Amino acid sequence: xxxxxxxxxxxxxxxxxxxGAFLMLGDPDLDTSLGLLGAVIAAGADMIEVxxxxxxxxxDGPVIQAAAQRSLAAGVRTADCFALIAKVxxxxxxxxxxxxxxxxxxxxxxRERFFDEAAAAGADSLLIADLxxxxxxxxxxxxxxxxxxxxxxxxxxxxxxxxxxIARLSQGYTYCVSRAxxxxxxxxxxxxxALVAAxxxxxxxxxxxxxxxxxxxxxxxxxxAGAAGVICGSAIVDCAAGGGDVAALVRDLKxxxxxxxxx
Amino acid sequence: MRLNGRFGRFGGAFVPEILxxxxxxxxxxxxxxxxxxxxxxxxDELLANYAGRPTPLTRCRNLPGRIxxxxxxxxxxxxxxxxxxxxxxxxxxxxxxxxxxxxxxxGQHGVATAIVGALFGFDTVIYxxxxxxxxxxxxxxxxxxxxxTVVPVTGGAQGLKDAIxxxxxxxxxxxxxxxxxxxxxxxPHPFPLMVxxxxxxIGKEARAQILERxxxxxxxxxxxxxxxxxxxxxxxxxxxxxxxxxxxVEAAGKGLDGGDHGATLLRGRPGILxxxxxxxxQDEDGQISDSWSVSAGLDYPAVGPEHAHLKDSGRxxxxxxxxxxxxxxFRLLAEKEGILCAFESAHALAHALKRARDNPDEMxxxxxxxxGDKDVAQAxxxxxxxx
Numbered sequence: 001x002x003x004x005x006x007x008x009x010x011x012x013x014x015x016x017x018x019x020g021a022f023l024m025l026g027d028p029d030l031d032t033s034l035g036l037l038g039a040v041i042a043a044g045a046d047m048i049e050v051x052x053x054x055x056x057x058x059x060d061g062p063v064i065q066a067a068a069q070r071s072l073a074a075g076v077r078t079a080d081c082f083a084l085i086a087k088v089x090x091x092x093x094x095x096x097x098x099x100x101x102x103x104x105x106x107x108x109x110x111r112e113r114f115f116d117e118a119a120a121a122g123a124d125s126l127l128i129a130d131l132x133x134x135x136x137x138x139x140x141x142x143x144x145x146x147x148x149x150x151x152x153x154x155x156x157x158x159x160x161x162x163x164x165x166i167a168r169l170s171q172g173y174t175y176c177v178s179r180a181x182x183x184x185x186x187x188x189x190x191x192x193x194a195l196v197a198a199x200x201x202x203x204x205x206x207x208x209x210x211x212x213x214x215x216x217x218x219x220x221x222x223x224x225a226g227a228a229g230v231i232c233g234s235a236i237v238d239c240a241a242g243g244g245d246v247a248a249l250v251r252d253l254k255x256x257x258x259x260x261x262x263x
Numbered sequence: 264m265r266l267n268g269r270f271g272r273f274g275g276a277f278v279p280e281i282l283x284x285x286x287x288x289x290x291x292x293x294x295x296x297x298x299x300x301x302x303x304x305x306x307d308e309l310l311a312n313y314a315g316r317p318t319p320l321t322r323c324r325n326l327p328g329r330i331x332x333x334x335x336x337x338x339x340x341x342x343x344x345x346x347x348x349x350x351x352x353x354x355x356x357x358x359x360x361x362x363x364x365x366x367x368x369x370g371q372h373g374v375a376t377a378i379v380g381a382l383f384g385f386d387t388v389i390y391x392x393x394x395x396x397x398x399x400x401x402x403x404x405x406x407x408x409x410x411x412t413v414v415p416v417t418g419g420a421q422g423l424k425d426a427i428x429x430x431x432x433x434x435x436x437x438x439x440x441x442x443x444x445x446x447x448x449x450x451p452h453p454f455p456l457m458v459x460x461x462x463x464x465i466g467k468e469a470r471a472q473i474l475e476r477x478x479x480x481x482x483x484x485x486x487x488x489x490x491x492x493x494x495x496x497x498x499x500x501x502x503x504x505x506x507x508x509x510x511x512v513e514a515a516g517k518g519l520d521g522g523d524h525g526a527t528l529l530r531g532r533p534g535i536l537x538x539x540x541x542x543x544x545q546d547e548d549g550q551i552s553d554s555w556s557v558s559a560g561l562d563y564p565a566v567g568p569e570h571a572h573l574k575d576s577g578r579x580x581x582x583x584x585x586x587x588x589x590x591x592x593f594r595l596l597a598e599k600e601g602i603l604c605a606f607e608s609a610h611a612l613a614h615a616l617k618r619a620r621d622n623p624d625e626m627x628x629x630x631x632x633x634x635g636d637k638d639v640a641q642a643x644x645x646x647x648x649x650x
Contacts, residue, residue: 054549054550055419055550055551056419056424056425056428056536056537056551057428058278058279058428058431058432058435058537059279059432059435060432061432062418065418072550077548078548078549102535103277103535104534104535104536104543104545104549104551105548105549105550106549107533107534107535107540107549108532108534108545108547108548108549109548109549129279130277130278130279130535130538131277132276132277132278132279132280132282132283133280133283134264134276134283135275135276135277152280153279153280153281154280155280155281157281157284158280158281158283158284159284162280162283166280177280177281180281180435180436180437180438180439181281181432181435181436182432182435182436
């Protein structure tokens, strides 16, 4: 059983949703980044999503852009990111780890080499922000061949036939975006139960909402819409960048994934 | 999506899933418009009576060789950009959009977009690198005069690439009401195809004009390549003419051996940027490099995917012209022919002059993509007072 499936089963048995924490690898440097990853896991993150920084992240808002810039400015390279993932994996054999990055970093290494290195480092899945289902077929096939779960994005405006394709190509979880736009901006999140239902009907892996999750209310609303979990990115990255208490933030948000938190 | 958006192995649509419906809507509107005689008639009327088509084909009287210039510098707006902004504006209206966004480098495409924004009453927002805003204050004012809002982009290197990033981010949230009027034949499908179709009027006219004047096709057709819209527009109707050599001229900047150039096809590697698989200037890991050219319009680290295909298939050749060569051609055209061309176009002319010196009988058609008014202040700084 995959780490994702084992995690979703375990949480379902407890009546909890999954809490995913996103951090940019190497932000602001490799040592601090390793410490932050340890902190969010210790504070209760059920899955972690890690960014490999790209110079031109068109799907990201100012907070994640700045995080990528800090990492690149610190000289962090793709190989360093894989090494960092391997360290996290060594200390945490069971937690699902997903990579989020952009297509050019993958083709620069060649798809096969990138996927092999990611899997060897201990990653479970890979989401490429600028790879829509329209282009994803050969990529997803190669990922599965390397033992890496392809994660695709589904949105409220994604047509039904594309949702079916996403369901067919995805493994691990399905990344649902809660609104139009980019990461981390403050437009109101909309957790669409119809999207969750359509994905479930299409047999997609468990839907998890990202984009615009920054408060316990967001977490509860996303789970109430039927999602299996949430991913929080910009709020955590922002908190870390400002020297805030990342562990406390993660604990608060994680607490909202429980049955008894619905108030 | 009705088409796969590929030119050989290049092209495609590599955008976040959230934008795919917007791109599909645009593809459908564009393909439908190609079948709609009323759309074509309105565009033709605008091209003729608003923009000033057909543009002349001028034989150089005093430069060496047999060089013909296709005079897009004489188009309304001062460059070939107007051809395709008119087409996209009509499509935006057809799709019921009320707002236009665009990126711009030096400001030419921003000005062109502001023109159609004013003409058709769109709410128009232009993203422009903060450095460019400072350097090109006159173009910023031109856009503002025509009612556009100019948003300085402070991310990244604050140039054209970063302006495109920001426009794509805007579009991800605004596509319901907004058309992204991309300025060149690059980006995700259907932009490369659509922009080529709107720009191919350049080559269509030039081909007919030279046949009428010379009774035969030119030996060589030459144009500068940044994103590549004027070149692809000039090349498109000549691609089937196997005897015609097609040459794209990239910005060799301060020299191809250093890092300061915009020669994507000559020095880049295949990759994925701004929605398309194409040649990209990048480091070993795939981080995008900063490009350089004296001409802002060629200062871009990617290139339209059809050029990538024309290069790999061998149908077109790509060469470089340095900043210095372009400046020298700019000056020579002014002195000998009384024409101030854009720095971009001067790159194509620089290569044409090299060829003409070696092969004086070669008939060369050069795309003079834009006029040089925008570059006069920079030319003064670089050249000093003419001798």
